[in-house]
Amino acid sequence: MKIxxxxxxxxxxxxVLAQCLKNPAITSAVVLSRRSLSKEISDPRLKVIxxxxxxxxxxxxIKELAGADACIWAMGSNAGDSVLEIDYPIAFAQAFASTLPVHKKKFRYLHVSGGLVEPDQEKPLWFLQNARKVRGRAQTLLVDFPKQNETGGLWExxxxxxxxxxxxxxxxxxxxxCLLGKTMSIRADELAVAMIDTVLNGTGSQIENNPELLERGRALLK
Ligand SMILES: NC(=O)c1ccc[n+]([C@@H]2O[C@H](COP(=O)([O-])OP(=O)(O)OC[C@H]3O[C@@H](n4cnc5c(N)ncnc54)[C@H](OP(=O)(O)O)[C@@H]3O)[C@@H](O)[C@H]2O)c1
Known part of the structure; x- marks a missing residue:
């Protein structure tokens, strides 16, 4: 898989990158970054743009991205910046979707959101209101992306x-x-392998919360 x-x-x-490079099913990883990765990270399958x-x-x-099978979008912050949270992933989605008619391959896009992210824009929130709602808007737009854009049924x-x-x-x-329990915490490696599994194999639920991610991540790491 090219990711x-x-x-x-x-x-x-x-x-996520470290777990991808441990996984033989990942044949190519293209990283989009505003700065270089640590010099210690090196792998012939890795390309940094x-x-x-x-x-x-x-x-x-676009030439470097074309033909990819999946994306894991883990860029973000808690600052409530709509350019970072909405404009960037949507610009990627629109640019990549333009390659789908040529390659005619299924493409799985996984967006790292958060347990407290709120898609309901009317709901009053007591803390981090702007950040949680901006990311909630991103979640809705990305879920709706294949309905609102021409992707030939190839975008998930x-x-x-x-x-x-x-x-x-x-x-x-x-x-x-241990103290926070199943609903309130997850280890980074458990999360990463669960998300990689989602883009490799798909999953029954489009939106996955902490308990499902944790359970699958733990099982995969056993
Ligand atoms: N950590 C948690 O417990 C947790 C829990 C739930 C959800 N999340 C969400 O998961 C996502 C990643 O979290 P994290 O803990 O990995 O955060 P992080 O360590 O701060 O990493 C953020 C990543 O996003 C990039 N980034 C931030 N602003 C950018 C910008 N304006 N332009 C380009 N790249 C930008 C950063 O690049 P640079 O290195 O160049 O700054 C970095 O690669 C966030 O959306 C976060 O809200 C985190």
Missing amino acids: ILTGSTGFIGGE IMKDFTQYPDSV TFIARPAAVQPSSGVTAAVIT
Whole structure:
């Protein structure tokens, strides 16, 4: 599988990249990043594209992305920036969708959202209202993307809604994970392998919450 990744310099995206490179089913990984990855990350299957502007996909970038089977979009923040949370993934979706009629391959797009993200724009929220609603708008737009755009039935969107993500190792992380329980936390490696499994094999539910991601991630890591 050829996979496109974003957020690979970050906590969750970095673990997704590491788990992709451990997985023999991933034959090619194309990372879109605004800066270089750590020099220690090297693999013949890996290609890093430095993006100046995540709203623009020139032909040279489209050429590198074309023929991909999946994307895991792990770029984001809690700042409530609509350009980062909405404009960037939608620009990617529109640019990539233009390649689908040529390659005629199914494409699975998985968006890393969050357990507290709120799609209902009218609902009053007590904290992080703007950030949670901006990301909720992104979730709705991406779920609706194949209905609103010409994708020839080839585009599938998945949304992962993890709760508090903990480091993959370490005693503190283990204690926090234990205290918070199944609905409120997940280790980064558990989340990463569950999301990679989703884009490799699909899943019955388009939107996955922490308990489902955790259960599948744990089973895959056993
Ligand atoms: N960590 C958690 O517990 C948790 C839980 C649920 C959901 N999430 C969500 O998961 C996503 C990733 O979280 P994380 O913890 O991995 O965050 P992170 O460590 O801060 O990583 C964020 C990634 O997004 C990139 N990014 C941020 N702003 C950007 C911009 N304006 N232009 C281009 N790239 C940009 C960063 O690139 P640079 O390295 O270049 O800055 C980095 O690769 C976020 O949307 C977050 O809200 C996180």
